[in-house]
Amino acid sequence: MVTRRQTLGLIGAATAAMILPVGRTANAAASTIRIGWQKFGILAIAKQQGVLEKRLASRGISVEWSEFSSGPPLLEALGSNALDFGPTGDVPPLFAQAAGGNLLYVGTYKPPAAFHGILVHKDAPIQKIEDLKGKKVAYKRGSSAHNFAFKALASVGLMPDDIEGVDLPPQDAGAAFKSGSIDAWAIWDPFFAVAEADPEARLLVTSENIVEAWGYFLGNGDFVPANPDVITDILDELAKLGAEAQKDIDGTAKQLAEITGVKEEITKVTLTRAGADLGKVALVSDDAVKYQQALADDFHALKVLPRQLTVSDIVWRPKES
Incomplete structure (x- = not known):
């Protein structure tokens, strides 16, 4: 039986009260990006390897990391201007949008079918x-x-x-x-x-054959339009890192285990589930928006969401350079 000690080991410091940076001035160009992360996926590997710090150094931007146990509190922090970027599953953004959170969908990732x-x-x-x-x-x-x-x-x-x-x-x-x-x-x-x-x-x-696998990267609604090149740099770097990580599952499992504290053999199970592909990082597609809208409609019909949402209202579309 999974013990509280084991589960707390996964959560780590994320379960404690977190002191997050205060929100920055709206639409100000950033010198720091504040990233929320969870103990899975390509963003955790990026933190472990320091690739985003290297990529953004030429822009004079540093990276601050805050760990979260799940999507809802991460998006609460992001929507209230305490974070700038972070990953989540499909449902948390719906609740955040319904609550009026200041956030935008900026990218997608594809978790395994049996996530x-x-x-x-x-x-x-x-x-x-x-x-x-x-x-x-x-x-x-x-x-x-x-x-x-x-x-x-x-x-x-x-x-x-x-x-x-x-x-x-x-x-x-x-x-x-x-x-x-x-x-x-x-x-x-x-x-x-x-x-x-x-x-x-x-x-x-x-969840295989029951739920379509979609995950999302979201950005703060002030940070993203003020720093579009930073967001595209991050998504590009994560896609490249994911493609490389997918070529060496044993090495990737070891790296993830080091940062998450989850045993290497258990981590490898998560990386080899059907449909797993860490390289599937992209901008928000029409299919992703269609999926989210259908989910929002379902949850509203079930009276889980308090109001009808239009997901496309908060989808970021980068301008052509």
Whole structure:
């Protein structure tokens, strides 16, 4: 069974109260970019290797990093001008936009198809998704796992009200799962891979063939238009780094393990899931916007989002040079 100690090891200092830099003056050219990161993906490798610091040095820009356990608090910081750039799953930007956060979609990445999983206890009578009816299922509200949990239920004709949803961040969900106070846990990598490896946990279903895999890079709404070349430099560097990292999964697993504290063999599991490709970093495509809009519409129809959103309103389109 995944322990609270193990899960806290993933979160690290991110669970503590964070002292973030105050917001800078709107539309001012930057001398520093403040980046939020999570313990997965190409941005974590970029932090480990220092490639963004090297790329931006010629512009006289330094990099400050702040770690987050999930997308919702990262975007809260970004939308309130305490961060300039960061990655997240599909759902957090919807909640941030609905709350009036000052942010823009600036790029995309493609996580593995099986980036999420629903875990149950080894000896639980739950054998299929339908068996979750009436059960306590934990997921972080406003995270990509929120979408996965709902889509998994919908795939067998269940509605969100058919379960008892429990809103817990990863560290608390891990402890609740260990204690048996929840029946199932919808979670993303690397937390998913750590818990999946525990002999006391059993995988019920992954997100493959249930949720389309989209991840996003977002920027602060003042920082991005004032510093467009910085954003394009970052996305370009991440794409190059990702392509190289994908050529050497063993080496990449070692590098990620060093910065995240997740065991190398567990990290390798996350990097070799179906569809994994760290090099798929790009500007926001029409397909990505279409996906987000459909998701926003679904969540509004389910009364999860308080208002109808137009996702394209906050999508950044760099001007042709």
